[in-house]
Amino acid sequence: NAGVTQTPKFQVLKTGQSMTLQCAQDMNHNSMYWYRQDPGMGLRLIYYSASEGTTDKGEVPNGYNVSRLNKREFSLRLESAAPSQTSVYFCASSDRLDNQPQHFGDGTRLSIL
């Protein structure tokens, strides 16, 4: 079972470049999430989508945009990358009634120079 798949696994960008992180889940879950993980700070929610066609800001949304393309796919876009966005990004999905993340992908390691 694939679960939650993220691409790419690694990426290096220059300041000001843009890119889109892709995420897909094959578990037919309604809810999907984007988190970033930084040393000593724990996982922080960037955006989430409770269902197809809806998205909401999380704790740290500035500098990011998202698209819930369909039930399976939820992408995260950095329009103009900044060094402060260097992080490990995790996508997650859930079918829990309380909408808390259940299954995570293996992350995208993003470095911005």
Add this chain to the structure above:
Amino acid sequence: QKEVEQDPGPLSVPEGAIVSLNCTYSNSAFQYFMWYRQYSRKGPELLMYTYSSGNKEDGRFTAQVDKSSKYISLFIRDSQPSDSATYLCAMSAYRRDTGRRALTFGSGTRLQVQP
């Protein structure tokens, strides 16, 4: 001050030991408590989920919640080298400003079980 505090470790124990991992929190609105396990270079996986004060057991794992002390623990019995990972606590509270539950993660404790 962080809402959720977790000792980063590393915590090193011999195989077979009982492991105790802990988190403290300051927000009395937290109602749901979770533990995630994260192996190196992997995403977190949900390990335990509890709501009320008291203990919840699942195999070698026991989650304990003490709401009066704002303290949660994860105990691992008969620890194995395969338990070596970072353990994240997480807590959920309803936020009136957003009208939904928000999850706050601890920064994780790295556990090393020596064979």
